[in-house]
Amino acid sequence: MNTGLAELREKARAVLDPVHYDYYAGGVGDEVVLGENEAAFRRLALLPRVLRGRATRDLTVDLPGGRLRLPVLVAPTAFHRLAHPEGEVATARAAAAAGTVLVSGVASTVAIGDVVAAARSVDATASVWFQLYPQPDEAVTACLVERAERAGCTALVVTVDSPVFGRHRRDAEHGFHDLPAGLATENMRDLPGGVRDIVMSPEVSWDHLDRLRETTSLPLWLKGVLHPRDAVLAVEHGVAGVVVSNHGGRQSDLAPAAVEALPAVVDAVAGRVPVVLDGGVRGGGDVAVALALGAAAVGVGRPVLWGLAADGAAGVGRVLDLLRDEFDHVLALCGGRDPADLTRDLVVTRGRGVS
Numbered sequence: 392m393n394t395g396l397a398e399l400r401e402k403a404r405a406v407l408d409p410v411h412y413d414y415y416a417g418g419v420g421d422e423v424v425l426g427e428n429e430a431a432f433r434r435l436a437l438l439p440r441v442l443r444g445r446a447t448r449d450l451t452v453d454l455p456g457g458r459l460r461l462p463v464l465v466a467p468t469a470f471h472r473l474a475h476p477e478g479e480v481a482t483a484r485a486a487a488a489a490g491t492v493l494v495s496g497v498a499s500t501v502a503i504g505d506v507v508a509a510a511r512s513v514d515a516t517a518s519v520w521f522q523l524y525p526q527p528d529e530a531v532t533a534c535l536v537e538r539a540e541r542a543g544c545t546a547l548v549v550t551v552d553s554p555v556f557g558r559h560r561r562d563a564e565h566g567f568h569d570l571p572a573g574l575a576t577e578n579m580r581d582l583p584g585g586v587r588d589i590v591m592s593p594e595v596s597w598d599h600l601d602r603l604r605e606t607t608s609l610p611l612w613l614k615g616v617l618h619p620r621d622a623v624l625a626v627e628h629g630v631a632g633v634v635v636s637n638h639g640g641r642q643s644d645l646a647p648a649a650v651e652a653l654p655a656v657v658d659a660v661a662g663r664v665p666v667v668l669d670g671g672v673r674g675g676g677d678v679a680v681a682l683a684l685g686a687a688a689v690g691v692g693r694p695v696l697w698g699l700a701a702d703g704a705a706g707v708g709r710v711l712d713l714l715r716d717e718f719d720h721v722l723a724l725c726g727g728r729d730p731a732d733l734t735r736d737l738v739v740t741r742g743r744g745v746s
């Protein structure tokens with residue numbers, strides 16, 4: 392892990408209520424996937440290319456729904472006001488200042504309109520995307536989509552890896568189920584039928600996705616795809632992009648490490664839409680490996696929460712700066728001029744030699 396990120400994590404651990412630290416840090420089941428997401432990156436190495444670099448590197452990436460000044464976006468995570476009183480407002484400001492996208496979660500503790508306003512107060516062109524779980528009651532989904540559109544979000548991220556809630560042992564041990572008094576999932580107010588809770592349903596299907604897509608002209612990303620055949624289906628169902636993710640090890644503890652699932656998805660998609668990876672990215676080297684394996688960008692979840700807990704918007708800004716700086720350095724060391732110079736032939740598995 393990048394040492395700056397490790398310091399922020401330790402500072403977060405020191406300031407957070409241990410129950411909330413564990414909510415952020417923990418995973419499902421025996422936390423096998425949680426560990427594997429990071430460990431799998433350490434099993435991979437990058438073969439540098441020589442004599443082809445450039446003094447200043449261009450880190451910009453264009454994605455449906457926004458331009459990123461670094462190939463790192465903020466993955467959707469719930470309940471930012473548990474980490475810092477300003478919550479998602481601070482995260483939004485930091486992401487906008489860094490020139491990247493915040494994917495704001497449906498389970499945010501600040502309403503989406505206020506999140507977008509915070510980003511735009513820093514940069515009028517800032518892009519905020521809205522993450523949601525397709526709800527079995529489609530009137531609820533439609534209402535959430537309309538709110539995101541009205542707020543000015545520039546893409547939707549539909550999370551499909553959660554047919555049921557993951558079972559988080561640490562939360563069960565602490566008895567952590569609800570937000571403390573004074574905090575709420577602000578996007579879930581005043582919904583059709585008086586719904587207040589996010590529902591996970593194993594019966595949500597591709598038909599729901601099709602109908603959701605018909606309600607909006609925003610680019611639609613599908614998050615939580617691991618099987619290459621689902622990636623193909625996603626493209627056939629008209630998504631603008633695919634996020635390879637195992638939810639940071641918080642859903643199935645039998646899933647492979649995210650980076651291990653990435654190449655087959657990239658091959659299946661075959662360049663028709665961009666692929667983003669999240670899970671276990673803890674330094675600029677991980678960003679470079681993911682891009683070399685075909686990701687257009689990566690998402691970071693927990694490191695942003697550590698930054699937010701440690702020092703609010705400044706802490707999140709520090710996380711993004713550290714990742715940008717380290718990624719740029721690794722790119723230079725590999726003879727890269729821009730992210731497109733990171734190609735799959737550079738990636739080798741440690742201990743297996745180079746062919």
Ligand code: FNR
Nearest residue numbers: 415466467468469550638639669670671691692693
């Ligand atoms: C998440 N993640 C998540 N994803 C999503 O689509 N909707 C959500 O509400 C949440 N909530 C959430 C809460 C917390 C505390 C964490 C840590 C994660 C998953 C997130 O978007 C992303 O997939 C992972 O966090 C990526 O892994 P890393 O970067 O945390 O290792």
